[in-house]
Amino acid sequence: MEKQSLTALVSAFARAYHARHNEVKVFDDSIARQLISDEEYAGISGNMAKAAAFFRPELSGSPEDALREVVDHQLSPTPLGRAxxxxxxxxxxxxLGARQYLIFAAGYDTFAYRQPAWAAPLQIFEIDHPATAEDKQRRVSALPIETPANLHGISAxxxxxxxxxRVLDCPAFDPMRISFCSLLGISYYLxxxxxxxxxxxxxxxLPRGSSIVFDYPDELTFTEQAGDRxxxxxxxxxxxxEPMLASYSYTEMERMLEEAHLLIYKHLQPDEITAxxxxxxxxxxxEHAVIAFDHVHYVLAVKQ
Incomplete structure (x- = not known):
């Protein structure tokens, strides 16, 4: 990756669109829209409206109707659900005592800029590829918001x-503190x-009691049995x-985690995510229902 992540930008667009167009929200990202320029937002909107013929060929209606359908059907389910x-x-x-939040492949994650009162004990670390990290910082610097004192950026x-x-050398990071890690959207691309x-x-x-959350595509993802979406x-x-490179069965994922001294504490299948x-x-x-992707699962794993 020599440039910022396009999939990360589209995920931010999906979160922004959902937050702007709904009173009841799956996930309320109140900052995402500010990270996307008007030109980018209009460009993504136009391209996705045109793509409706590909995603939902049976659709008819206005470009805005087409955009709404593509966002709800294709773009939003995974970014909203996993967040x-x-x-x-x-x-x-x-x-339960976690005091560090490590956001791997942070992309355009906005948690640090809208953190609720319960996050006050946390030190937050955004860890990302240098190109995306630099682009994120450029966008944030243009906004009328201050960088939170508990936020630390790490390029890696x-x-x-x-x-x-790079993480261990960060003065604010303490390897003895219980930590929570998110690895959203990573397993697909490695x-x-x-x-x-x-x-x-x-x-x-990380010490015992630390936890990791991530999403992963199951073993049917690259087969003919996979759903259209x-x-x-x-x-x-x-x-x-940014091609997807891997998929996993539950048994395979469980074994991989056990090798890393991690045990699955919570696992959501697609129907459970929707419910x-x-x-x-x-x-x-x-009329605008959001349904979880057929082959995407969420995991919370805890270090033993």
């Missing part, structure tokens, strides 16, 4: 062997060996220059 799940698990972890490429030293090593490396620098998502990622995270919104907007 809601993560921050729910983070709040519980803070109440997880595919490089020295990435851990080979299995690299993701396995990443889990092991993260676990090795999953196939389209794989195609979109490849066209954006637990989307139901209130869907009840309020039945």
């Amino acid at each position: 809601a799940f993560t921050e729910e698990m983070l709040e519980a972890a803070v109440r 490429d997880f595919r490089e062997p020295n990435w851990r030293s 080979t299995k060996e690299v993701f396995r090593q990443l889990l092991s490396d993260i676990s090795s620098m 999953a196939k389209m998502q794989v195609m979109m990622a490849a066209q954006a220059g 637990q995270l989307f139901q209130a919104y869907n009840d309020s907007q039945p």
